[in-house]
Amino acid sequence: MTVTSTAPAAVLRTARIPGDGIYEGPRVLRRLPAGWEERPYELFEVVPQARTIGAEIRGVDLARPLTPALRAELDRALLEWKVLFFRAQHLTSGRQRAFARNWGELETNPLLATGAGADVVRFAKGGDATPTFENVWHTDVTFRERPALGAVLQLREVPPSGGDTLWADMAAAYDNLPREVRERVDGARAVHDFIPGFARFYGPERLAPFQEVFPPVEHPVVRVHPATGRRTLFVNASFTTRITGLDRDESDRLLRLLFQQAHVPEYQVRFRWQPGDVAFWDNRATQHYAVNDYGSHRRVAERVAVVGDRPF
Structure with a gap:
């Protein structure tokens, strides 16, 4: 008679990590919307800088007026690369504004320092300059009913x-949310207010007069991009x-989870500036993060922003 022994089933001890946060592992990295027709560019060279976001455009002089064909092709590149x-454009403030106006009316921001005009925001950093929007992931002016469509930033002085600056693809961030989280946020709305962002570097006396100018507003937690149809975390x-x-x-717990998604490296592109470089980003599809790691050295940038639509 043969006796067989059955080994006890393997048992693992109980162990878990918190469920709310950034998970590790493979991700879906989809640069274009489903069904999008990808075509070659005919008027300039596109050099990708990351998998889903960020491309260097070569062969375009932004100081010259855009032809309708060039404007259309740059707009397609913006939608596709975000x-x-x-490089090395060295635009005057007037030329920078003229380029941005190809996408619409320029906005002003009374809470920030200005350059050559009310629609030119100037960030001069280093030494004893007031720190502003650095070291934080954010989308510009979502406290407005119509947040900016996009922005054109030029570095005039660059530290050694x-x-x-980093940008994050918030469509990729949405795509990779766990299904149960997507079900919670699809259709949800959130309140946006200028005070938390600006209270980091301005006191109540500076901010109080703007409370009626910029009352809290609601936007969808997940907006639909008006040109591509992509769902983006907003x-x-x-x-x-x-x-x-x-x-x-x-609310705090869910927002903490959603805020963390911009920190995923696979969704990001990082740009090392040289004087005269220009970045043009789609504020409807991205967040960005300016890195303040240059100590007392000077960093001077000027930005113009294009008025956007009401998110839906």
Whole structure:
């Protein structure tokens, strides 16, 4: 008679990591919307800088007026790559504004220092300059009813090292949310307010007069891009204060999870500036992060922004 022994089933000890956060592992990295017709560019060279976001554009002089054909092709590149880089343009403020106006009316921001005009924001950093929007992932001016469509930023002075800017693809961030999280945020709305972002570097006396100018506004947590139809995660750590209809603890927990998604390296592109470089980004599809790692060295940038639409 043969006796067979059965080994006990393997048992693992109980162990878990917190479920709310950035998970590790493979991700879906889809640069273009489903069904999008990808065509070659005929008027300039496109040099990709990352998998889904960021491309250097070569062969375009932004100081010259855009022809309709060039404007259309640059617009397609913006939609497909979300942020475009142009090296050594050295634009005057007037030329920078003229380029941005190809995409619409320029916005002003009374909360920030200005350059050659009210629609030119000037960021002069280093030494004892007031720190502003650095070291935080954010989407520009989501506290407005119509947040900016996009922005054109030029570096006029660059520190000897550091001072890079990163952008994150928030369509990729949405695509990779766990299914149960997507089900919670699709159709949800969130409140945006200018105070948390600006209170990092301005006091109540400076901000109080603008409370009626910029009352809190609601936007969808997931907006639909008006040109591509992509669903993009549209909350950020500078301006989004709570999710409508949730109690404070639940809202805070979900927002922390959503804010973290911009930190995933696979969704990012990082740009090392040289003087005269220009970046043009789609504010509807991205967040960005200016790195303040240059100590007392000077970093001077000027930005013009294009008025956007009401998110839906």
